[in-house]
Amino acid sequence: MATIKDLAKMAGVSVTTVSRVLNNHSYVSEEKRKAVFEAVKASNYDKNINAVHLSKGKTQLIGVVLPFADHPYFALLLKGLAKQALENNYKLVFIQTDYRKEREIEALHMLKQKQIDALIICSRTCEAEVIEEHLPFGPIVLCENNKEIEASSTYVNHYNVFFDALEYLYQKGHKRIGYCIARKFGANSRDRERAYRDFLKKYHLPYDSGCIFDQCLHVEDGEKVVNHIMEMDEPPSALLVTSDQVAAGIVTCCQKRHISIPGDLAIIGFNNEPIAKMMNITTIEIPLVDMGENLFLQAVNDDLSNKEVSVQLIERGTV
């Protein structure tokens, strides 16, 4: 490939002039400008962007950490991120972690190595201290409500949302409520558990760990939940299900097993994924695409901000 030096020679100008033309900085006489463009054409020149990166100390690359993309929750976040990346002339580096700490650390490492200008962590696994250590190397933005880390974030207040949803079910007469969640740990999960315990306490309801189902991510996990519930002596009469995927699985499975919804079991899903509308599932809508867009903007703008997004209960047929 031709370099800027070659162009300079071909066009009979200096490399500076070439650079100026290429980035249209300041004025360059029309004839030299033309000569440069001709040289570009003739040599099928293109910048070596790595040289630019080195010289500028920036890469127009933003890292995105998420456990996996084959789930609407992350896929929709990613959609929003990608949208803003495009509009702002950035590219995304996709870092799939499967919730493994070492991979998240690798992503942080990329920030330190200046391979990416900022890092967006959609679902954090490693300790707060590790994040903090890397803060000096560039903006890190989180998708959780975290006061201890000095980083920007866009998040849902899962404590409040969960608490309100539980109250809603309680008002509808449910005294025995369980919930399904993806993983037990993680900031959002812990907020939800706190809400659950506080709710139970408020109404003097017993805590039963058998009513909490974790590892619930995909449609097929709904089946496991239903099977489990059918074996229970005192099954819950309502379930908060943190993904409509799982909610859809539960509803489908209940239909097969002739468990009436909401009669025998009430369901509130999360995210308002398309399938929830399709299957008439009551759900809590989370503006994931918007959140993705905001996360991206926070990553490039750098100034610290913490944005709580609001969610909306969409009442349909499963409560």
Added chain:
Amino acid sequence: MATIKDLAKMAGVSVTTVSRVLNNHSYVSEEKRKAVFEAVKASNYDKNINAVHLSKGKTQLIGVVLPFADHPYFALLLKGLAKQALENNYKLVFIQTDYRKEREIEALHMLKQKQIDALIICSRTCEAEVIEEHLPFGPIVLCENNKEIEASSTYVNHYNVFFDALEYLYQKGHKRIGYCIARKFGANSRDRERAYRDFLKKYHLPYDSGCIFDQCLHVEDGEKVVNHIMEMDEPPSALLVTSDQVAAGIVTCCQKRHISIPGDLAIIGFNNEPIAKMMNITTIEIPLVDMGENLFLQAVNDDLSNKEVSVQLIERGTV
């Protein structure tokens, strides 16, 4: 941030020695080695990876072009790609195109600019010639059965698969068969259309463009299809649906409308997404994660290869 030069000074050695230690090339005396490591610790040093990229002419970055990630088809491909990327010490640059040509071209441009070492195009939009123009700049791998482009590929023979599926339905007594597809153009779609027309010809069946439904991607699109079918004078008795998402939407909608499946309408989905199992949908399984893995390997290995993957009909309750 400290540089290799600083380390050299701190450790009292040359930059060459530092580089050698850092990349453990050849032998370096134990004491100098130690001195370097101490300097690294003391200064919290980390490589500027952009300098490495420039110097080596490689970035350990592979570009991935796909229209969007919020669909199981692409999300699963991506999963496979990410898995191999991790194992081979590469990162993926995620380029979402929404099927827009200019964005695909931008991705090709990154290859020319040496920002990525190779490019994987999961769903091509731009012309074959444009791809070919960029072939000199690095490996490009495709996810389609394309003989004209001299690039590696991993693909499903959609012509054969479609034809066989149509035959299968025909043997079951269906004479009026339609299909649902994501987009009309694109290599895979055209292969499918050819198969459809050839099948029709073989059995002297009439071609009716009203039996082809495009823009079918998500669950909710299934509803549109059903609505449309209910208006038809001569509705199809069977449908090939190129995504289980849409198939699930169709099945759900038919249940609501009391259209019996497979009695009034037979359905064959595609991909064997989890929802297909859940809803007992007959489908054609495509090993998407494996395909993703293979695509990645082709991208880094460079030598030309074209791999056709085999699919499997999974008979369940919708035919």
Added chain:
DNA sequence: TTGTAAGCGTTATCAC
């Protein structure tokens, strides 16, 4: 308006 030359932080080729 244009050019010279010094970075940017590595790796790699030579000598010694």
Added chain:
DNA sequence: GTGATAACGCTTACAA
């Protein structure tokens, strides 16, 4: 074993 020093290809003071 070790160290100068020249790439790598671009940007940007600073001069002219």
